Amino acid sequence: MVIIINISDIYIFIPELYLTLTVFILLIYGIFYSTNKYYGYPILSKNFGYLVVITFTYILFLIINTPDFLSTYFPSFFFFNNSLKWIKTIFLLVGICYVFLVISNISLEKLNVFEFFLLFILSILSIFLIISTFDLLSIYISLEMLNLIFYVLATIRRTSEFSTEAGLKYFILGVFSTGLLLFGIALIYGCIGITNFIDLSLFFQSIMKEKSILEIPTDLLLGLVFISTAFFFKLSAAPFHMWSPDVYEGTLTSIITLFIIFTKITIFFLFINLFGTSLFELFNVWQKLTLICAFFSLFLGTFIAFAQTKFKRFLAYSSINHVGFIMIAVSSINYNGFYSLIFYMMIYILINLGIFASLLSLRNFRNYKFNHQIRYISEFTILSKTHPIIAFSILIILFSISGIPPIAGFFTKLIVFLTCLKSSLYSLVIFAITISCLATFYYIRIIKIIYFDNCNVWLIYVPMDKSKAFVLSFSVLLLTFFCLNPNLIINSIYIISTIN
Amino acid sequence: MFKEYSILLTFICLTFLLATIVFILSYIFSVQKADAEKISAYECGFNPFDDARTTFDIRFYLVAILFLIFDLEVSFLYPWSVCIGYLNNQGFYVICTFLFILTIGFLYEWFKGALDWE
Numbered sequence: 001m002v003i004i005i006n007i008s009d010i011y012i013f014i015p016e017l018y019l020t021l022t023v024f025i026l027l028i029y030g031i032f033y034s035t036n037k038y039y040g041y042p043i044l045s046k047n048f049g050y051l052v053v054i055t056f057t058y059i060l061f062l063i064i065n066t067p068d069f070l071s072t073y074f075p076s077f078f079f080f081n082n083s084l085k086w087i088k089t090i091f092l093l094v095g096i097c098y099v100f101l102v103i104s105n106i107s108l109e110k111l112n113v114f115e116f117f118l119l120f121i122l123s124i125l126s127i128f129l130i131i132s133t134f135d136l137l138s139i140y141i142s143l144e145m146l147n148l149i150f151y152v153l154a155t156i157r158r159t160s161e162f163s164t165e166a167g168l169k170y171f172i173l174g175v176f177s178t179g180l181l182l183f184g185i186a187l188i189y190g191c192i193g194i195t196n197f198i199d200l201s202l203f204f205q206s207i208m209k210e211k212s213i214l215e216i217p218t219d220l221l222l223g224l225v226f227i228s229t230a231f232f233f234k235l236s237a238a239p240f241h242m243w244s245p246d247v248y249e250g251t252l253t254s255i256i257t258l259f260i261i262f263t264k265i266t267i268f269f270l271f272i273n274l275f276g277t278s279l280f281e282l283f284n285v286w287q288k289l290t291l292i293c294a295f296f297s298l299f300l301g302t303f304i305a306f307a308q309t310k311f312k313r314f315l316a317y318s319s320i321n322h323v324g325f326i327m328i329a330v331s332s333i334n335y336n337g338f339y340s341l342i343f344y345m346m347i348y349i350l351i352n353l354g355i356f357a358s359l360l361s362l363r364n365f366r367n368y369k370f371n372h373q374i375r376y377i378s379e380f381t382i383l384s385k386t387h388p389i390i391a392f393s394i395l396i397i398l399f400s401i402s403g404i405p406p407i408a409g410f411f412t413k414l415i416v417f418l419t420c421l422k423s424s425l426y427s428l429v430i431f432a433i434t435i436s437c438l439a440t441f442y443y444i445r446i447i448k449i450i451y452f453d454n455c456n457v458w459l460i461y462v463p464m465d466k467s468k469a470f471v472l473s474f475s476v477l478l479l480t481f482f483c484l485n486p487n488l489i490i491n492s493i494y495i496i497s498t499i500n
Numbered sequence: 501m502f503k504e505y506s507i508l509l510t511f512i513c514l515t516f517l518l519a520t521i522v523f524i525l526s527y528i529f530s531v532q533k534a535d536a537e538k539i540s541a542y543e544c545g546f547n548p549f550d551d552a553r554t555t556f557d558i559r560f561y562l563v564a565i566l567f568l569i570f571d572l573e574v575s576f577l578y579p580w581s582v583c584i585g586y587l588n589n590q591g592f593y594v595i596c597t598f599l600f601i602l603t604i605g606f607l608y609e610w611f612k613g614a615l616d617w618e
Contacts, residue, residue, distance in 0.1 A: 024604050031611045 019125040048117040049103040080133040099469035102254040136195040166250020173243040177233035184226030191219040197278035204281035238296035248316040257356040290331035297324030303438040332423040340415040354397040354475035361464040402440040408482035
């Protein structure tokens with residue numbers, strides 16, 4: 001096999017190339033300045049944050065101006081089509097919003113490592129590589145790159161034992177799940193000798209014309225099961241969700257936004273790329289797997305969240321619930337499934353940006369040098385009197401998570417249920433509707449704690465800064481006024497899902 | 501089915517046997533009469549002043565990790581250097597980019613102070 005890197009590949013690869021060059025230059029800049037005695041060892045973390053925003057706007061410009069292609073590059077390891085342009089644009093916009101969220105918390109939390117934003121740029125690079133993979137091997141390489149970056153980010157606060165314990169748990173379990181992924185890839189390769197997605201799809205299309213699903217060799221189906229298990233693991237879908245509450249509770253809140261938003265979306269896109277296009281003929285197998293995971297995720301995500309008293313663990317179980325809903329959309333094998341999935345993703349991004357904007361802004365102010373992030377749900381108590389706007393934002397976002405009309409979350413769940421009904425998964429819809437009714441209890445309980453509980457000691461919070469307020473208002477306004485003019489989001493989803 | 505692996509099986513069994521024989525024989529044929537003075541810790545004839553264990557210095561781990569990274573870099577250089585005669589310009593520039601990326605990592609590590617033993 002001869003690997004030829006054509007010069008025309010460079011046109012498609014320019015955004016990623018620019019990202020790598022930016023990482024090199026920023027790394028050299030950071031290391032030479034921050035260890036320089038003449039400049040007084042400056043702390044460059046916020047500087048890097050603004051540089052990341054500039055970089056992302058440049059890359060947005062680069063991506064929007066790439067010509068319309070449909071090709072594979074680096075001989076068939078990666079692919080590119082027009083919808084990928086818009087998905088990358090969305091990732092960059094969410095990345096810019098993330099930098100706005102986190103930029104002032106860095107000085108409050110005294111996180112003085114400049115490598116934090118460098119790792120963030122690298123994670124965006126690896127996300128770009130993941131969503132454009134076209135080969136089983138490059139899934140492993142790009143997914144492992146993202147995971148390594150996130151293992152390091154989980155333990156960025158080296159002095160906290162809580163954080164290192166969470167990072168170690170994440171590392172061990174994540175590496176284990178990557179081992180499962182590799183084993184599945186090896187089984188598939190060992191059975192048929194094909195790793196490229198196009199070859200896989202041609203193979204399965206020709207095979208399924210003649211044989212039935214029962215005559216497919218067991219190694220192949222076992223490889224499929226292992227690969228999907230690894231993906232469910234990374235997504236924290238039940239019954240592989242055990243690591244996520246501990247990891248989400250231990251790591252810093254600034255980094256959990258990264259984990260919750262970016263990992264789920266990339267792995268769902270990867271899931272669609274692999275199972276929706278190349279292994280689509282085996283949908284009998286993977287539909288059952290995703291159905292089982294959807295069932296368990298919904299069940300465990302709601303029922304364990306009843307007993308949670310800490311807010312980040314609660315958010316972890318809430319995201320397991322979300323993953324369950326997205327699994328329902330994935331397991332309904334019709335075209336609307338893809339559409340509803342992207343719609344759910346977008347509202348999921350907005351919800352999480354909003355909830356983390358409000359959570360990151362609630363730092364309890366003890367004195368001028370000691371402030372800490374609130375941890376328990378009961379610490380939300382008198383928020384309606386001290387911070388009425390933040391309380392109202394949390395109300396809107398919790399209504400969106402629980403699916404109360406006319407907030408946008410209701411429409412996402414509605415469309416997911418309608419696609420599910422279209423592929424005749426009736427009992428799953430009934431189960432999901434009852435589960436979401438049960439789940440509204442503890443979302444409304446938080447609203448009750450915010451608005452109606454009394455306490456004797458009122459907490460003073462560090463004032464919210466402008467960039468966080470911008471992101472919070474952006475998400476809350478989009479969520480509330482989505483019902484009046486849904487075209488803003490629906491058109492972009494239509495563009496993404498129909499260009500293929 | 502796998503006739504050519506029979507030699508490996510005999511090899512494994514023989515090595516296992518040899519190792520266990522050497523280990524067990526020394527246990528069986530030695531005279532063991534444990535005495536309180538004989539099994540106590542030895543520190544130049546005196547009673548031990550302090551605990552013999554010290555905390556593990558993290559510098560050793562750092563050196564091992566750095567060795568691993570750069571040793572793997574070198575081990576990627578070896579096959580390239582063997583077949584560079586058959587490759588065109590692309591072969592040269594690929595290894596240039598590889599070494600460039602690793603040099604940037606080396607600069608980072610150097611200026612962060614990972615190479616100072618103090």
